[in-house]
Amino acid sequence: MSEKPIVKSADSFPADVVGAGTGTTRQVLISDQDAPNFALRRFIMEPGGGMPKHTNSVEHEQYILRGSASVGIADEIFKVTAGDAVYIPQGVPHWYDADAEEGFEFLCIVPNKEDVIQLCDNGC
Amino acid sequence: MSEKPIVKSADSFPADVVGAGTGTTRQVLISDQDAPNFALRRFIMEPGGGMPKHTNSVEHEQYILRGSASVGIADEIFKVTAGDAVYIPQGVPHWYDADAEEGFEFLCIVPNKEDVIQLCDNGC
Numbered sequence: 001m002s003e004k005p006i007v008k009s010a011d012s013f014p015a016d017v018v019g020a021g022t023g024t025t026r027q028v029l030i031s032d033q034d035a036p037n038f039a040l041r042r043f044i045m046e047p048g049g050g051m052p053k054h055t056n057s058v059e060h061e062q063y064i065l066r067g068s069a070s071v072g073i074a075d076e077i078f079k080v081t082a083g084d085a086v087y088i089p090q091g092v093p094h095w096y097d098a099d100a101e102e103g104f105e106f107l108c109i110v111p112n113k114e115d116v117i118q119l120c121d122n123g124c
Numbered sequence: 125m126s127e128k129p130i131v132k133s134a135d136s137f138p139a140d141v142v143g144a145g146t147g148t149t150r151q152v153l154i155s156d157q158d159a160p161n162f163a164l165r166r167f168i169m170e171p172g173g174g175m176p177k178h179t180n181s182v183e184h185e186q187y188i189l190r191g192s193a194s195v196g197i198a199d200e201i202f203k204v205t206a207g208d209a210v211y212i213p214q215g216v217p218h219w220y221d222a223d224a225e226e227g228f229e230f231l232c233i234v235p236n237k238e239d240v241i242q243l244c245d246n247g248c
Contacts (some may be wrong), residue, residue, distance in 0.1 A: 003155045004214065005211060005212055006195070006211035007195070008209055009207055010208065011207060013209075029209035035185060036183065037235045041185065059160065061233070063166075072128045083134045084129075085132055087129060087158055089129060089159075107187055
């Protein structure tokens with residue numbers, strides 16, 4: 001565990017393709033190796049990109065940076081846009097459908113715990 | 125502890141004045157009552173606002189949303205701007221001096237632990 005301060009432009013972090021998504025990349029800005037309790041990640045979805053319905057074994061705290069999306073959480077669908085805060089409790093099925101014109105960019109903070117991801121193709 | 129999803133515009137949250145700061149307000153977007161492990165807050169500093177040198181007993185993970193500032197962390201001074209990620213380990217002295225024209229706005233995530241704040245007026 002490093003306990004050094006970090007100051008770094010998010011644009012300088014590598015972007016990894018999120019395999020289960022469409023047109024979606026993820027940057028780990030502050031990792032579970034950098035800090036003791038939680039990790040800060042930035043997701044960028046191209047226009048029309050997204051993630052299919054899935055569950056995570058850890059909760060998500062999110063903040064929308066740019067663009068907009070339809071986000072399904074449990075049985076509700078929300079239209080979210082820049083400046084919105086989103087909390088998805090652990091185990092709750094959710095999905096993302098980025099706006100076809102603007103795309104969608106958001107921060108997602110997760111605890112430093114194992115994250116088991118389950119796609120809901122056959123139900124959740 | 126609520127385990128309900130939250131989707132809410134950050135602009136709809138009350139802004140509390142941060143007493144130790146100058147021209148600084150704080151919004152708790154996802155609180156320690158909403159989520160089990162960490163809290164998501166948004167700080168807004170008016171042009172020329174800021175926070176004097178202090179320590180916290182908990183770490184900070186931050187993301188700059190708008191504007192710029194000089195931020196002192198330990199013995200270094202950083203010029204930070206929108207899109208930067210910042211990690212301040214627990215106990216490390218730090219301060220903020222928001223840009224005189226633009227002001228400064230950032231997210232700050234902290235663990236759900238007691239946060240003892242100590243001003244460094246007489247050293248830290």
